[in-house]
Amino acid sequence: MFLSWKSGGVLLGLAFFLAVALVKPIGVSTQFVILDGLLWNAVDSAVVVADEAAKSGYASPNAYLDKSGGKYAKAVANPVNYGFIFVLAIALGAAVSGYLRGSFREKNRFMPEVWLANYGKTPALRFASAFLGGFLVLYGARLAGGCTSGHMMSGIMQTAVSGYIFAAGAFLAAIPTAMFLYSREA
Amino acid sequence: MTILLAILLGALFGIALDRAGATSPNLIIGMLTLRVLHLMKAILLAIGIASVLMFAGQIAGLVEVGHMSVKTAYIGVFFGGLLLGLGWAVSGFCPGTGVASAATGRLDALVFVGGGLAGAAAFMATYEWFEGTWVMAKIAGGNATLGTVPGIDNPALISGLRGDLLGIALGAVFIAAAFALPDRLSGSRVTVVPAE
Numbered sequence: 001m002f003l004s005w006k007s008g009g010v011l012l013g014l015a016f017f018l019a020v021a022l023v024k025p026i027g028v029s030t031q032f033v034i035l036d037g038l039l040w041n042a043v044d045s046a047v048v049v050a051d052e053a054a055k056s057g058y059a060s061p062n063a064y065l066d067k068s069g070g071k072y073a074k075a076v077a078n079p080v081n082y083g084f085i086f087v088l089a090i091a092l093g094a095a096v097s098g099y100l101r102g103s104f105r106e107k108n109r110f111m112p113e114v115w116l117a118n119y120g121k122t123p124a125l126r127f128a129s130a131f132l133g134g135f136l137v138l139y140g141a142r143l144a145g146g147c148t149s150g151h152m153m154s155g156i157m158q159t160a161v162s163g164y165i166f167a168a169g170a171f172l173a174a175i176p177t178a179m180f181l182y183s184r185e186a
Numbered sequence: 187m188t189i190l191l192a193i194l195l196g197a198l199f200g201i202a203l204d205r206a207g208a209t210s211p212n213l214i215i216g217m218l219t220l221r222v223l224h225l226m227k228a229i230l231l232a233i234g235i236a237s238v239l240m241f242a243g244q245i246a247g248l249v250e251v252g253h254m255s256v257k258t259a260y261i262g263v264f265f266g267g268l269l270l271g272l273g274w275a276v277s278g279f280c281p282g283t284g285v286a287s288a289a290t291g292r293l294d295a296l297v298f299v300g301g302g303l304a305g306a307a308a309f310m311a312t313y314e315w316f317e318g319t320w321v322m323a324k325i326a327g328g329n330a331t332l333g334t335v336p337g338i339d340n341p342a343l344i345s346g347l348r349g350d351l352l353g354i355a356l357g358a359v360f361i362a363a364a365f366a367l368p369d370r371l372s373g374s375r376v377t378v379v380p381a382e
Contacts, residue, residue, distance in 0.1 A: 018198065022191055023188065137269075137277065
């Protein structure tokens with residue numbers, strides 16, 4: 001159902017190359033902030049305000065949305081922008097690909113085999129760990145200024161020093177943690 | 187036009203992530219436990235191919251050098267990487283694969299995305315802790331590349347080295363590494379007998 005590592009790698013490599021050749025390097029994690037901003041702005045319209053003095057034309061009382069001349073505030077004010085639509089389109093592409101390989105018909109869609117091998121049928125624990133994992137991943141990605149896509153893949157392909165520093169940190173934490181948590185093989 | 191490209195390139199990336207197996211937390215955890223290196227080999231090959239094509243395209247004048255966007259290096263990149271690595275291992279997802287996996291109907295991925303929105307909100311609320319501190323102190327002059335890439339004015343870690351040629355050479359190394367890496371580095375290839 002999945003491609004060989006060679007075909008999968010070629011397809012992924014072409015996606016990263018085409019993105020930088022046509023527009024800019026692929027990145028994902030910023031858009032979690034933009035979606036948060038959109039939700040927040042929907043309940044409190046003072047979160048993003050037009051401000052002619054700001055470089056982007058928008059400002060926010062939140063220091064993070066306001067940073068770099070309000071560029072995130074601007075993206076929240078205009079969600080139909082490249083970065084945000086790109087991430088929505090990832091979901092679209094993956095949904096079509098998943099549908100074609102029957103992913104929606106799989107019975108177990110929340111406990112990976114390696115989870116079952118180590119923790120058995122414990123859905124509540126699995127969902128809790130997925131939520132905690134998501135929290136740590138996005139907090140970490142925003143602290144680092146990028147994620148696996150933006151720092152590791154796009155960064156290293158551009159020979160970015162930051163990409164190597166990020167990859168060192170990510171694997172240094174991830175490999176021992178995974179070996180400890182999932183000591184039994186699936 | 188930009189929005190059309192966002193749709194086409196985003197969809198291509200989503201399809202590629204799913205078909206390469208990156209939407210499977212089982213394969214991500216397999217990679218991180220060094221038992222199933224399928225994704226590690228695919229990622230190394232992808233970085234290598236993208237790097238060679240981009241830098242060779244720049245030299246041939248076919249790829250706009252100005253499309254490069256090199257992120258700033260600072261202490262927080264390392265600490266953020268550690269935190270991300272922790273959550274990556276716990277859940278089996280990262281931001282892009284989490285979004286893609288949720289879209290294929292995985293419920294744990296959907297919960298991961300919810301946790302991600304909470305984590306990003308927590309960072310927005312606590313950004314002021316880090317702003318202007320040593321955590322944000324730049325390393326190697328900020329948005330540096332390893333060598334000097336002609337056509338952009340980013341600082342270079344090793345000045346005097348041609349960044350584009352280095353990029354092609356490193357890309358070739360990544361491709362070679364993808365082929366050289368075995369299918370697994372740990373664990374045994376035993377048949378698992380179901381517990382019941």
